[in-house]
Amino acid sequence: MKTIAIANQKGGVGKTTVTMQLAATLSRRHRVLVVDVDPQRSTMWWAENAVERLPFDFAGSQQPGVLARLHRLDIDYDFVVVDTPGNLEAASILETVLDAADFVLVPQTPEPLAVDPTERTIQRLIEPRGLRYSVLLNRIDPRIPSQLKFWTERLDTDWGVPRFETHWRQYKIHAEAPVLGQLVTSIPDNQRNAGLIADVTRLGYEMVEQFATAGVGM
Ligand SMILES: Nc1ncnc2c1ncn2[C@@H]1O[C@H](COP(=O)(O)OP(=O)(O)OP(=O)(O)O)[C@@H](O)[C@H]1O
Numbered sequence: 001m002k003t004i005a006i007a008n009q010k011g012g013v014g015k016t017t018v019t020m021q022l023a024a025t026l027s028r029r030h031r032v033l034v035v036d037v038d039p040q041r042s043t044m045w046w047a048e049n050a051v052e053r054l055p056f057d058f059a060g061s062q063q064p065g066v067l068a069r070l071h072r073l074d075i076d077y078d079f080v081v082v083d084t085p086g087n088l089e090a091a092s093i094l095e096t097v098l099d100a101a102d103f104v105l106v107p108q109t110p111e112p113l114a115v116d117p118t119e120r121t122i123q124r125l126i127e128p129r130g131l132r133y134s135v136l137l138n139r140i141d142p143r144i145p146s147q148l149k150f151w152t153e154r155l156d157t158d159w160g161v162p163r164f165e166t167h168w169r170q171y172k173i174h175a176e177a178p179v180l181g182q183l184v185t186s187i188p189d190n191q192r193n194a195g196l197i198a199d200v201t202r203l204g205y206e207m208v209e210q211f212a213t214a215g216v217g218m
């Protein structure tokens, strides 16, 4: 069982979106549990709107300590994906989750205002724990030609932080998905959705690869 925390103390960078879509794509080949420890409960809302049954198990918990117990019980999941809160007041919840995590996925949007909180999350909470992590550039606008190049160079050169090769583009369907209760596994495979499906699917493969290359058995 591998616990993946989706974390960034900057609000609105896509933690909940990534949690639900990543869990959905992983569920095609693996047994997946989503845990929501965010007092805002955004995944719960999503789950309630799900038109089809969710392709993974789902647990909301106000007690992030439950994650440590999951490990002990050795429940039969390949991946536990944890959505975490995006505000500084909830830091202790986030810390408890990170204590139980094997890997941290840090979504980051291409906005100058997201830089400081992302750096702080990495430097103060993730690196001191010796956790493996990777940044996912999210909401990249393909209509802005230099945006992807600028931000990948910034991560690679200025920060020197690990990042996923995959980035997620900005799609209206992402914003509609929670209201419609839609996941990558339930949206029609058509021209309109092709880009989103590709982005989400690639991230899933890369995530699995992260554990494979670390020599951790799956
Ligand atoms: N790639 C994307 N394209 C379009 N919209 C996106 C994308 N990723 C996220 N969004 C939208 O951005 C908003 C914030 O995303 P989300 O709620 O997933 O962020 P969050 O980090 O969980 O926020 P919080 O810190 O408040 O929990 C939502 O309206 C979501 O639909």
Ligand SMILES: [Mg+2]
Pocket: 015, 016, 017, 038, 042, 083, 084, 085, 086
């Ligand atoms: Mg959220």
